[in-house]
Amino acid sequence: MLNPTLAARVMDSLLPESLFVKAGRMAAVFSKTLFFCSMTFVSMANDSPPKLESRMSHVQSFADLDLVASELAKGPVLPTDPLPQSLAEMTYDQHRMIRFRPERSFWLDEKRPYWLQTFHRGFVHKDQVQLYLLESLGLGVATQNSVRPRLVEFDKAHFKYEGDLKAGDLPADLGYAGVRFIGFFPGNPQYSEVASFVGASYFRAHSEKTVWGSSARGLAINCGLPKAEEFPVFRAFYVQQPKPGDLSLTFLALLDSESVAGAYQFVMTPGIEATTFDVTARLHFRKVPEKLGIAPLTSMWMWGDALAGPKGDHRPEVHDADGLLMKGGDGQWAWRSFYRQNYPSLVRYPFEKLAGFGVIQRDRNSEHYKDDEARYSERPSVWIEPQVPWEKGALELLELPAEHEGIDNVATWWVPDQKPVVGQPLDLKYRVSFFGGDPPEHQQAKVTAVDLVRESPKKFVFRVDLTGARLAEANPEKVNLELISIRCAITSQRIEKVSDQQWVLHLVAEPTGEGPLELIARLSDEGQPITERWSYLCPLEAPPVVLPPWRVQQNQQETSR
Numbered sequence: 001m002l003n004p005t006l007a008a009r010v011m012d013s014l015l016p017e018s019l020f021v022k023a024g025r026m027a028a029v030f031s032k033t034l035f036f037c038s039m040t041f042v043s044m045a046n047d048s049p050p051k052l053e054s055r056m057s058h059v060q061s062f063a064d065l066d067l068v069a070s071e072l073a074k075g076p077v078l079p080t081d082p083l084p085q086s087l088a089e090m091t092y093d094q095h096r097m098i099r100f101r102p103e104r105s106f107w108l109d110e111k112r113p114y115w116l117q118t119f120h121r122g123f124v125h126k127d128q129v130q131l132y133l134l135e136s137l138g139l140g141v142a143t144q145n146s147v148r149p150r151l152v153e154f155d156k157a158h159f160k161y162e163g164d165l166k167a168g169d170l171p172a173d174l175g176y177a178g179v180r181f182i183g184f185f186p187g188n189p190q191y192s193e194v195a196s197f198v199g200a201s202y203f204r205a206h207s208e209k210t211v212w213g214s215s216a217r218g219l220a221i222n223c224g225l226p227k228a229e230e231f232p233v234f235r236a237f238y239v240q241q242p243k244p245g246d247l248s249l250t251f252l253a254l255l256d257s258e259s260v261a262g263a264y265q266f267v268m269t270p271g272i273e274a275t276t277f278d279v280t281a282r283l284h285f286r287k288v289p290e291k292l293g294i295a296p297l298t299s300m301w302m303w304g305d306a307l308a309g310p311k312g313d314h315r316p317e318v319h320d321a322d323g324l325l326m327k328g329g330d331g332q333w334a335w336r337s338f339y340r341q342n343y344p345s346l347v348r349y350p351f352e353k354l355a356g357f358g359v360i361q362r363d364r365n366s367e368h369y370k371d372d373e374a375r376y377s378e379r380p381s382v383w384i385e386p387q388v389p390w391e392k393g394a395l396e397l398l399e400l401p402a403e404h405e406g407i408d409n410v411a412t413w414w415v416p417d418q419k420p421v422v423g424q425p426l427d428l429k430y431r432v433s434f435f436g437g438d439p440p441e442h443q444q445a446k447v448t449a450v451d452l453v454r455e456s457p458k459k460f461v462f463r464v465d466l467t468g469a470r471l472a473e474a475n476p477e478k479v480n481l482e483l484i485s486i487r488c489a490i491t492s493q494r495i496e497k498v499s500d501q502q503w504v505l506h507l508v509a510e511p512t513g514e515g516p517l518e519l520i521a522r523l524s525d526e527g528q529p530i531t532e533r534w535s536y537l538c539p540l541e542a543p544p545v546v547l548p549p550w551r552v553q554q555n556q557q558e559t560s561r
Contacts, residue, residue, distance in 0.1 A: 011517045014036055026505075037259055056254070059238055060147050061132065064070035065252045065263040066282050070425070073261040073284035080128055081175075086165055087122035095123035097163030104158045107241070114242045114249045115182040115191065116293050118152075119198045120159055125177035127200065130236040131547060136243075149238060152176075154409045175269060179237050181249065183270050194270045195277075200231040201255055202298070205434045206380050208272045212318040212377030213299075218255050218264060219283070220293030224346045224398045229242040230289065232257035234264070255281075258290045259418075274435035281428040286418045293396070293413030299359040301338040302405045303545055304368075306452035306538075310545045312555050315370050318405050318417045320379050321359035323447075324397055325411055325438065325532075329353020329389040332534040333442055337450050338410060341516070342543045350394040354414060356439070357395055362448065373406075380434040384414075387429040392417045399537075404548035445470045445503075445523070452538065460488070460517065460538065464505040469529040472500035474523075479530065481505075482521040487513035495523075511540055519558065529554050 055068045065335075082088070098120045116133075119125060154174045156167040178198025182191050185208035191407075195205035201218030221230035238252040248269040255262040261489040262283040269276050279295075304310045304317035324336040327349055336349075347556040359382050366377040393416040402409035420426050438446065445468025453461040476495045483490065492508035503523075510519050517540070521531040547555070 009481075010533050036116070038334050045334050050317060052537075056130070056236060057132075057149060057151060058272075059132065059149055059252065062252060062263060062265045062280065065238065065254060065265075066425075069254060069256075069261040069263040069282065070284050072256060073286050077256075077258050077286075080126070083121060083126055084170065084174075086169060088125045088126070090165075094165070095120070095162050097161070097509065098122065099159060099160045099162065100180070101160055106152070112242050112246060113184060113244065113246050116239060116549070117180040117182060119177040119180065119196070121174060121177040122409075123503060125199055125235050127177060127235075128175035129178055129234065131179055131446040132236065132238045133177055134238050134240045136241050147240070149292070149369075159282045159397055167367065170455065170523065179239070181268065185270050185272055187272065188249070195268060195273060196235065197253070201253075202235050204275075205268070205270075205275045205277070207270070207275045207435055209373050209378070210380035210434065210436050213361065213376075214382045214430075215298045215408070216277075216382055216384075217296040217298065218253070218281070219257075219259060219260070220260070220411075221259050221289045222291050223293040223296065223411070223413060224396055225291060230258055232260060232262075256264075259287050260285050274433050276431040276434075279430050279432060283426040283428070285378055285422050285426070288419055288422060291415060293431075294390075294413060294428065295432070296411060296413035297359050297382050297384070298408045299338075299382075300405055300408050300409040301340055301399075301410050302402065302404070303340065304363075305337065305450040307340060307542060307545065310547050317369050317376065318371070318374075319361075319365065319376065320408075321361045321381065321410065322363055323359045323360055324395070325381075325442070326354070326357050326395055327356040327439075327442075331355070332529060333444050334535065335445060335447050335532045336535045336537075338399065338408065339459070339537060339539075340401065340543050340545075342541065343403070344399060345397075345399045345516075345537060347397045347399075348394040348415075349397070351390075351392075353389040354387045354395065355389045356383060356387065357412065357414070358439075359410065359412060360438060361436070362446070363437060366470060378436070380436060381438070383433045383435070383439055384432045385433070387431070390414055390416065390534065401543065403460050403546070404550070404551075441530070443470070444449060444468060444529060446500075447532065447534045450536065455538070455541070458510050459491075460508065460509045460511065462505075462507040462519070462536075464507070464521070464534065466503045466505060466531055467501060468531070470503055471503050474525040476503060478525070480524045482522045482524060482533075483507075484518075485509060486518035486520075487511065487515055488517035488519075514540075516540060516545075 013014040059065050100117045103326045105117050107115050131152040132149045134149055137146050137148055161167050181195045183194040184191050197203040202215050219232045223229050232255050236251040236254040240250040242249050248267050250267050253264040257327050260283050265280040267278040299321040300321040303320050312431050323338055326334040359381045361381050364377050369376040396415055398411045400409040447464050448467045449465040451463040476497045488509040494506040496504040516537050518537050520535045523531040
């Protein structure tokens, strides 16, 4: 029996025809602009209007920063100071030779729960970022007038230059590329890097039980379109000086780009299980963008379920996340397993109300990755939870071809149906969480593995593993399978009970169209869903998987020993 609501939503998740026609052109656009971008947006350099610079130097609160953003949005975009050639032409390895000196960390000697470090400009980090410390004036209870913003000027002495670059060759007003937060996790007296903000509006974090992985962004503009994406940039940070014993750290960020300026407030709380950011933002638009992507996330999926790795690489799976999890305003859950497409693939999932979404690293078994260095099994899921469910819009999922695991090739964001209006601020409040596995509130049975065998061009055999306590309460012979197939015909379907809490859905599909086949399935018992809604986009041919150059070199070195 087909769920009519499910069917209506699915029809809008069809891959747009234009993506098939323009796949080559889009691939060229995305490869040059999506993740390695050259910023040409607003700079708070010496050519900024004195009035604006004066306001920036007096920001003490989110309200103050919002006034700066509002004023900034009324004027034209100012150019960024170009990088010196020695920094602009750096390679990744050369940039790594510039290291922040830990002993120069801000607040290091003040016995405070958080320290700050900065990133050096160079390589792809072309943005010029200002850093202000909101220091207490010792007036007792914190008020708007009890802190003083102090600009942290660029200082070459903060860095150790271990390569060919000489500090004396750099301009004194170079500025920073971003900021790194050093803190502690509850119950652990050891300080460690908790979060970093560097590159456009990208940021990432981890909990004590996870490591670095997927990233979040402040905002995306004109994302997933057959033209260059616009990358808003966090141009300045204002970090509230923490008090001894503080469990959270509050800081502000000024965002700017060609279309929008905005004020952001982050309240960061590191945790053993989860590190969270409570985000408050107000956006002011210079012009209406073609597409607005709210709370964007980026991740990587190279191979894993249903796609084997290349010869010469022993690792069964290589990915930061294995799927997109969505929670509707009705409390129902949906899961989209990732797969690397042969072309840029953009899929829309419309919602009347969206209660949450995220890129989830569900498989936590280290034996499924066999990579003690990358530690993929410990990489965090990243979950977005609006303070109030967002209404009328769509989640978009972009999957790109990629040559190796060093390239983020998965991105997702929320696109509201209602366009922003110039002159009318847009307010956002949501939480970003970095943790291991699934959100604790997700109690429906989950898809834990997908296997695919292409027995012939006309016969695709799928195995979908389902796991969860809800299965123990149901009879596989009586449950209702809600199944939708797009560009394919289902020739066989069967549910197998492996144990009380583990079932397997067996499907055989025959492709009927030129594009990828799409499957959507959910199990219900007496009208109530007992599993999340699973969807899958499968190309007719498996994408090529090759060893990156460094892996080839590594294998050659190991063979010669």
